Amino acid sequence: MRVPVPATIPPLTDLGRVHLVGIGGAGISGIARVMLARGLTVSGSDGADSPTLQALRDRGATVHVGHDAAHLGDLGADDTLVVSTAIHDDNPEYAEAVRRGLRVLPRSAALASVMGDRRVVAVAGTHGKTTTTSLLTVALQAAGAGPSYAIGGDLAATGVNADVGPGELFVAEADESDGAFLVYDVHAAIVTNVDADHLDQWGTPEAYAAAFDEFADGIDPDGFLVCCVDDPGAARLAERARAAGRRVVTVSAADDSALEGVTLWAPGDHYRADALAALAAGEELGFARADLLRGIASYTGTRRRMEAKGEAGGVRVYDSYAHHPTEIDGDLQSARVLAGEGRLLVAFQPHLVSRTRIFGAAMGEALGAADEVVVLDLYLAREAADPAVTSALVAEAVPLPADRVARASLATAAATLVERARPGDLVLTLGAGTVTQVGPEVLSLLGGLPDGPASGLADG
Template identity: 75%
Template sequence: MRIPVPDVVPPAEELGRVHFVGIGGAGLSAIARIMLARGIGVSGSDGVDSATLASLREAGATVFVGHDAAQVGDADTLVVSTAVREDNPEYVEAVRRGLRVLPRSSALASVMAGRRVVAVAGTHGKTTTTSLLTVALQSAGADPTYAVGGELAATGTNAAEGSGDLFVAEADESDGAFLHYAPHAAVVTNVDADHLDQWGTPEAYAAAFDEFADTVSPDGFLVCVVDDPGAAALAERHRALGRRVVTVSTRADAADSVDVGPDALAGITLWSPGDHYLADALAALATGLALGLDHAALAAGLAAYTGTKRRMERKGEAGGVRVYDSYAHHPAEIIGDLQSGRALAGEGRLVVAFQPHLVSRTRIFGEAMGQALGAADEVVLTDVYLAREEADPDVTGAYVAGSVPLPADRVAFVPDLADVAAELARRARPGDLVLTLGAGTITTVGPLVLELLADHG
């Protein structure tokens, strides 16, 4: 459901008691944590219980499992996830009572008020770059408030209130939320068409990033990773408009033509291999430098970074098989994570399970997803994770499986997620690396694979 963005969003301290519908999601839970840290009364609900809900309860929130009008209680403001439907009883009750109703973007803007905002955007790499930037700034003594779309391994949380004036936020383009933050600085990792159910065409999607860059304050700056053609074009256009633009590249041959190249992290070993992760780290470093912070301190933070949940996250090892999990759900992300997985696997094989995310995305990119998965040695496809969409019998995991350029015996379509762990355990052998990919429930499979491998070890 799309909630209109109000013309004026009060600071969080003026929202009264706030009730979140869908509080267990990455975006809303981050905002709720920051409000709780500021002493604002918070309640919320979600469809299923989770570790996130438990941690919010520990932080002082009143959290319900399931949705009921009575749970709105004495709230003054309702914050609604885009996954919530118009017939949700808590939303209906809030409208009936005339409460202030805010979308996620407006609620995030409310906690940003009064801070210097650094907004991190891009089709891929937002969460990792935001996380890297957060730990780099902490290392350099800035202590920012942060809101990330995943849990930092070092802190075990996706958001925290800092003592400094900086606010680092992941800026989501999927529903246009990133157009409402008016940041001091903006980072664009790449501009690679996605979310076309929202934007319609690749051209409209790219234009949204231009509009995002236009929201940067006149005394601020834009950081672009110019390895990506879309981000490079964005940098060129906005530099021509007289704006301060900082360019980043992983390519050694581009070092003389960009502001920050790979030599800026010479001697630093990052937590995971892969050019896309190097690009994220360089973007974080460039942002910190543009903010006037010390290079050595920033680099030390990047070297100490231990990852973010669901971004090439090591789940464990059993039977000589290592298991990782990652959030990749777009062809470019699959390519990047398979590159990292291949490097981590060494002489072992790379066995991948992929859960396509959204019917609309799979319809557009399904063939490219399959082609990207061809870089693995063994591939298991499960059915499409529907999220907010209805099923389409013509757009399933089988469609993606049919595009994987591997021999038929090395590709399996296993429609029921409950059967995927057993299929992976059957295919894996000592020395292999198993990698589960997707933005949905595929993340539950890795621990089950480890259990099966341990039982048969």
């Protein structure tokens, strides 16, 4: 659902009681955490229960499973409804809020409201936002900055995706998918890359790139922009921003000295570039390199970003959020290093009809770097099904022999992987949807971890 951003975003103190529809999502749950930490009365609903919902209950939120107008209780005109982009127009809680005259905000405006009294450092880009936001957060924590933060995934070290710190900085993952990153008042920013995506929102690659220009134009005049010039789109953005008089700092994964021997949590040039961008931003903010590097070295990852799920039967299992051809390529490079002498088996779940229509063949090509591939059914998220767009667009483009490519449902994917796996292999599950459930099922079938629910799926 595309709820319009109000002309004036209310401050946190004016939101009253807040009900968040889709509160279990990666972005919305972080906003809820910050609101609870700032003393607001918070309620919400989501389609299914999860550890994320229970964690919010433990922090004081009233959280319902399922959507019903009755969940709004006695909220009135001085209170606020926040709506995830994953929620449909016919949602009964949204309809009831409109009937009552409640203030209704999209998640972008809600995040802007909770950040309004802090100095915002926003991390944008097509790929790597969550990892870079996480790295910058832990680096600033190590440097004593005490930042508040909102990330699109849970930090492995803390198990949370957002918190309020005592310092003046607020580090935020800035999502371009629905234009949310254009809503924030930003002191400084990182752009990891500009690689066309979300064309259901932007229409053309040119319009998508222009949105990043608008984002850069909104940075405070006394702030700065960090860009990774390994990516052509980000390099062009840096040139345009510098020509417009912006203070621009560039980084490249080819810089062999900047991380000074720090061993990162995962291999891969894209992760190295994320760490370099976080380091550069921290230094531009005035913090000591040694302290920032100590934080980066301590980083143990973020949930669903090359996350080790366990090992059973001699098979290691990892899970990652990659859902775009560039992201698939990067994570398969990292996984190949981690696999060592073993084979790499990948289960991929295409995400969104619109993305699969445009990039399905490229996704398949990227998956060809694996030894065996299992392609799951398409995860629809916020879009309606299209009979002409299925996971076959991906599977048929994988450049591997036919006996090394399979299609499976979510229910059969784990068994399909286990049939193919042997000791020494690495299994990687990829995608932005429910594929994250497959890794634990693989481990269970191999005699490892028990089955358990997944949580923290993206907001659409």
